[in-house]
Amino acid sequence: MSVRTYVLLLSALALGSAQASSDFTDMAPEEILERLIEDSGSAYLGQSPQNRQMMPDNPAYWVAEEGEELFSTPRGPKNVSLEGCDFGKGPGVLEGAYVELPRYFEDTGKVMDLETRLVHCMTTLQGFDKKDPAVKKRHGSGSDMMKLQAYIAMQSNGMAWNPPMDHPMEKAMRDAGEEIFYRRAGPMDFSCQTCHGTTGQRIRASVLPNINEPHEWTKAISWPAERAGHQNVRSTQHRVRGCLWQMRHPGIVAGSDASIALISYWTDAARGQPAILPDLKR
C-alpha cells in the first residue's frame, strides 16, 4: 500500500476506529466514497471498484502538490503570491473555501466559482493579462489552473457542500441554473434532466448520477478529479463543457454567467453531503 494509506491506517488504529467516526474530514476520499456506498448501495457510486482501488495513488495528488507551490510563489508582473486571494472566507483562507463556492463577491459584484475567482486574483493581484497562458490555459494537468484548483479544492475534502444562499444574487443565479438544468433544447431535445433525473440510469455501460439523490450528486460534482480515460485532472468547468458538447447544445464560454448559474444550482443540490476531493473518475 502507499505510504499515505499506511500512515492513515496507523492513525485510524490509534484513534480507535475510522469506521466509527462520522467526521468525513478525517477520511481519505476513497474512504468517504466507501462509506457513502455502504450507506446507500448506489449503483452509480459503486460502479467501479477498479477506480476506487486507484484512488490512494490518484495522480491528482501530484498535480495538487505543484499547485501548492504555485500558490505561495510570487508570480506575475506584480510579483505577488496568491496568499492574498480571498476565496470567500478571507484572504488566503483555503480550508473549507471550495465547498462554499460559488458565492457572491462584493469586490466584483458577481457570483463566482473557483475558476473565475482564480482568474480574478491572477489578473488583479498578480497582474497577469487575461491572455497570458498562465490564465488562459484552463485544461490539462500541466496547466497552472488545474494545479491550483486541485490544491485549493483538496482543502475542502470531506466537508459538507455549503454554498451561501443569503445574497439575492446567489439565489437568483441558483434559481436560473435550475431553469437551465431542466430546459429542453437542441436537435436532441436534451436537458440535463434527461440523463440526470432518475436513479440507476445508464448510458451504455456508465451509470449516471441522479441530481435528486444528494449522496450520488456529491460525487458527481466532486471536481477537480482525475479522469482515468483522459489521463488528466479535470475541472468543474470542463465537465460542464463536456456535457453540453454531448447534449448537442452550443459551446459554453468558460467562467460565463450561464456556467456559474448551472454550477450554483448543482452545488446546492449536493448540500450537506461530504465532498470527495480529489476524486478519480473513468
Place this chain on the structure above:
Amino acid sequence: MKKLTLTVSSFAAMVLSATMATTTHAGNDVDYTKMSSKELAEHLLFNTGSFKLDQPVQEGGTAKARLVQDETQKLCTEFRGQRPDADTAAKVSQMARETIKYPEGGIKLGDWKIGRELAWSGFGYRVGHKNDDHSKAANGPGGNCYNCHQLATDRTGGNLGPSLTGYGKLRGNSEAIQKYTYDVIYNAHSLFACTNMPRMGASGVLSQEQIGHIMAYLLDPESPVNK
C-alpha cells in the same frame, strides 16, 4: 447631410451600447435579482456572451438556433421528465404526428449491417470546442441508439429507454409494425408525448434512408437484434 450624420452617429451609439450590454457585469445595467428565474435563464443563455452563439453548425445557420425552444420543447420542459397531463399530451402528440414524412414509394427496410453501425455510432452534430465533421462519417452522422437502448447482445446498450433486444422477433414484420417503428424513430412524441427520445427524423438527425437501415437492424430476421 446633417440628417445623415445624426443617423450614422445614433446608429453607432446603438451598436456601442448593445456591445456594452453584453459585456457589462451583472448589476451594471441589468439587475439579475429583479428578473424571474425563467427570465434570467433566457437572459443568461442569449444576452451575456455565455455561449458561442455565432458558431456555424452542421445543419446550417448558427448555434443560437439550437438554444431557441420550439413549441414541443417549451411544453415538455414544464414537466421535468414526468408524464404530461392528458391535454398537453394530446397536443404534443398531434403536433408530432403532423411532422412525420414518409418516404416516396413507401417505407422500405434498408441494410441491417449499415443500421448496426448507425445504431452504435454517437458521431454527429456536436459543436463547441470540437465540431463533428460529417464528411468524415461514411454513412452519415449516427443515431446513437445504443446510448439509451439495449439492442443486440454483442454490444452494451444503455437503459434510459426500453430494451429492443429481439424487437423484430417479438413483433413480426407487418406493414403496421413497420409504420409504428418508423413513427417512433421519426418522431417518438407522436406516440409518447414528451418522451426523452430525440425526434430523429423531424429534427433532421437521421435521414429517411438512415431510418430505413436502422429499421432493418430492428426488424430483419437476420439481424443480430433478432438472433
